[in-house]
Amino acid sequence: MAEVRVENLTKTYGPLKALDAVTLDFRDGGFFGLLGPSGSGKTTLLRAIAGFVIPDDGRVLIGGEPVERVPVEAREIGMVFQSYALFPNMTVADNVAFGLDVRRIRGAERDRRVKDVLDLVQLGDLGQRKPHQLSGGQKQRVAMARAIVTRPRVLLLDEPLSALDKALRVEMQVELKRIQREVGITTIFVTHDQEEALTLSDEIGILRNGRLVRHGPPREVYNNPRDAFTARFLGEANLFSGSLEAGGLRLPDGALIPGATTAMVAVRPENVQVSASEPSGPIRLRAEIRRRIFAGAMGTLILDRHGEPIKAIARDSEFAELPDNGRVWLSWREGSAIPVENAPN
Amino acid sequence: MASAILRRDRLRALTLLSPAYLWLTVAIFLPLSAMVFFSVLTDVPFGDREWHLTAGNYQAFLETGTYARLLWKSLQLGATVTALSVLIGFPCAYVLAKVVRGRSREALFLLVVLPFWSNSLVRIFSWAIVLRGNGVLDRAVNAVLPWPVKLNLMYSQSAIVIGLVHSYLPYVILTSYLALQAIDDSLIEAARSLGAKRLTILRRLILPLSMPGLVAGAVLIFVPVVGSFMEPRLLGGRLGTYYGTLIEDQFVAVFNWPLGAALSFILLAVVLVILGLASPILRKARL
Numbered sequence: 001m002a003e004v005r006v007e008n009l010t011k012t013y014g015p016l017k018a019l020d021a022v023t024l025d026f027r028d029g030g031f032f033g034l035l036g037p038s039g040s041g042k043t044t045l046l047r048a049i050a051g052f053v054i055p056d057d058g059r060v061l062i063g064g065e066p067v068e069r070v071p072v073e074a075r076e077i078g079m080v081f082q083s084y085a086l087f088p089n090m091t092v093a094d095n096v097a098f099g100l101d102v103r104r105i106r107g108a109e110r111d112r113r114v115k116d117v118l119d120l121v122q123l124g125d126l127g128q129r130k131p132h133q134l135s136g137g138q139k140q141r142v143a144m145a146r147a148i149v150t151r152p153r154v155l156l157l158d159e160p161l162s163a164l165d166k167a168l169r170v171e172m173q174v175e176l177k178r179i180q181r182e183v184g185i186t187t188i189f190v191t192h193d194q195e196e197a198l199t200l201s202d203e204i205g206i207l208r209n210g211r212l213v214r215h216g217p218p219r220e221v222y223n224n225p226r227d228a229f230t231a232r233f234l235g236e237a238n239l240f241s242g243s244l245e246a247g248g249l250r251l252p253d254g255a256l257i258p259g260a261t262t263a264m265v266a267v268r269p270e271n272v273q274v275s276a277s278e279p280s281g282p283i284r285l286r287a288e289i290r291r292r293i294f295a296g297a298m299g300t301l302i303l304d305r306h307g308e309p310i311k312a313i314a315r316d317s318e319f320a321e322l323p324d325n326g327r328v329w330l331s332w333r334e335g336s337a338i339p340v341e342n343a344p345n
Numbered sequence: 346m347a348s349a350i351l352r353r354d355r356l357r358a359l360t361l362l363s364p365a366y367l368w369l370t371v372a373i374f375l376p377l378s379a380m381v382f383f384s385v386l387t388d389v390p391f392g393d394r395e396w397h398l399t400a401g402n403y404q405a406f407l408e409t410g411t412y413a414r415l416l417w418k419s420l421q422l423g424a425t426v427t428a429l430s431v432l433i434g435f436p437c438a439y440v441l442a443k444v445v446r447g448r449s450r451e452a453l454f455l456l457v458v459l460p461f462w463s464n465s466l467v468r469i470f471s472w473a474i475v476l477r478g479n480g481v482l483d484r485a486v487n488a489v490l491p492w493p494v495k496l497n498l499m500y501s502q503s504a505i506v507i508g509l510v511h512s513y514l515p516y517v518i519l520t521s522y523l524a525l526q527a528i529d530d531s532l533i534e535a536a537r538s539l540g541a542k543r544l545t546i547l548r549r550l551i552l553p554l555s556m557p558g559l560v561a562g563a564v565l566i567f568v569p570v571v572g573s574f575m576e577p578r579l580l581g582g583r584l585g586t587y588y589g590t591l592i593e594d595q596f597v598a599v600f601n602w603p604l605g606a607a608l609s610f611i612l613l614a615v616v617l618v619i620l621g622l623a624s625p626i627l628r629k630a631r632l
């Protein structure tokens with residue numbers, strides 16, 4: 001177990017910067033979620049920490065020591081691949097014991113550790129199966145067990161749950177968190193699924209075009225995204241931009257958002273209030289209802305404001321008295337408008 | 346009801362398969378039967394020759410030690426050539442499948458399959474030019490080394506082995522290449538992340554997973570090499586008498602087809618027995 005640090009990490013493929021001067025600390029024993037659109041460099045960052053990708057510039061430190069001269073097999077890492085990469089010619093128990101065999105841990109000690117870790121991932125009685133006789137979730141658990149049985153200094157997971165269906169994924173998220181808590185290994189987790197990252201992580205980082213845009217505890221990043229990209233990428237956000245005045249933010253159609261201190265603000269859909277009658281508060285915007293989407297308890301309203309789509313989410317019953325079409329009022333409580341910077345591409 | 350459908354399906358399958366079976370019958374079964382028939386005759390049943398049934402051709406193998414001795418020699422040759430081909434071919438296939446990428450892979454692949462496309466006689470005579478005393482190899486070695494060496498590999502056991510290995514190497518390279526290619530790179534990465542070094546990965550992952558291809562290649566080499574006659578004859582000269590050349594002689598020189606046929610079937614039986622004995626061992630090696 002160790003903290004991991006990457007400094008100024010840069011990797012280029014021809015003209016493309018897969019990683020662009022990324023500096024980031026991964027806390028000892030922490031669960032770090034790496035997020036970002038496809039091609040943003042998440043896998044490259046993970047593989048650079050593992051040692052499969054040799055960076056052009058910058059360095060990786062594991063437990064405070066630079067590891068550029070340490071090959072993958074000596075870095076003491078555990079890795080779970082998206083495809084699980086279980087060895088098809090070995091039983092589950094032998095798969096799990098592979099790392100122990102390499103370290104010449106034999107006999108009773110080997111058997112005990114294999115049994116303990118299989119119990120930990122709740123696969124105690126499947127040790128003699130071959131990988132092709134397992135379900136997706138079971139393979140996932142074996143891959144996990146194999147990666148942690150050697151007590152690595154850091155556990156690297158590249159979209160480990162993306163091959164599972166929704167229900168199983170949620171179950172495995174809980175499992176993953178439980179296992180990580182029990183063994184306390186520094187974990188770096190790549191995912192496409194922002195909800196997954198928000199639920200699991202102590203800290204998240206958002207990559208875009210090889211650059212680290214934002215990192216911090218999930219709640220902090222969600223509540224204060226700081227820039228338009230993060231606001232949109234993490235959760236959903238309605239963006240309003242215009243010119244800054246003494247009283248607030250003047251939108252192109254003349255409406256004023258009082259109290260705003262930046263030329264752009266973001267409002268989460270769940271904070272947008274929609275009403276048929278004019279609201280009493282200082283924030284009053286007009287919009288037209290375009291579409292209603294019913295999804296069980298919650299409803300979504302797609303509105304249109306001068307060609308800009310706006311999204312509002314609330315209990316479906318709250319939308320009940322609204323007309324199906326036509327003009328309505330938008331408002332939100334004053335603290336709900338998050339100041340953001342317009343992110344350059 | 347269900348069985349009626351099953352019967353209809355089976356009938357349809359039989360109809361669809363019948364051309365294939367017909368072809369197999371004509372192409373393999375008939376000639377083979379003819380050879381079985383020949384092997385129990387006293388003389389070829391052509392023209393007005395006298396013939397009757399006999400087991401004498403098979404008895405000849407048991408009574409004359411020479412035939413068995415030649416068969417043993419050929420089996421040893423098969424084992425040597427197979428072993429050498431595997432030792433050379435597997436690393437080549439590994440480099441081809443897992444080390445080189447893109448363009449250079451295609452170029453190397455072409456080099457590997459080239460022997461397939463060249464005429465085997467041309468190939469053997471080329472080796473003769475290279476290997477004979479004062480030949481290409483001899484001169485090259487003497488040009489490099491300061492002291493004179495007399496390299497005369499021609500008409501030796503080595504020349505036969507070199508020629509055969511060159512001819513049959515592509516089989517083991519191709520079958521191993523296909524097996525290695527099917528091994529997902531993430532398996533190797535996973536093993537490395539668990540701390541395994543190259544040799545461990547080779548022993549515990551790559552070899553077991555590519556064993557089926559390796560075995561297929563070895564069988565593809567062993568069987569024809571045991572019966573080979575052209576390379577022994579042309580590159581071995583006086584030493585080049587093997588079981589294959591013995592059979593060839595019966596057909597083209599001595600014109601004793603019945604004995605040739607009987608010797609062929611004995612070879613077939615021995616090879617099948619060897620493969621049968623080896624298969625449980627080879628199957629275990631995969632686990």
Ligand SMILES: Nc1ncnc2c1ncn2[C@@H]1O[C@H](COP(=O)(O)OP(=O)(O)OP(=O)(O)O)[C@@H](O)[C@H]1O
Nearest residue numbers: 013016018036037038039040041042043044045192
């Ligand atoms: N070996 C390589 N050669 C060339 N380009 C590469 C290589 N590996 C990655 N890239 C490029 O680097 C960029 C970052 O790739 P990376 O795999 O890290 O993205 P990612 O964030 O993991 O994406 P995804 O979510 O789709 O997995 C991509 O544009 C990709 O095309």
Ligand SMILES: [Mg+2]
Nearest residue numbers: 042043044158
């Ligand atoms: Mg990726």
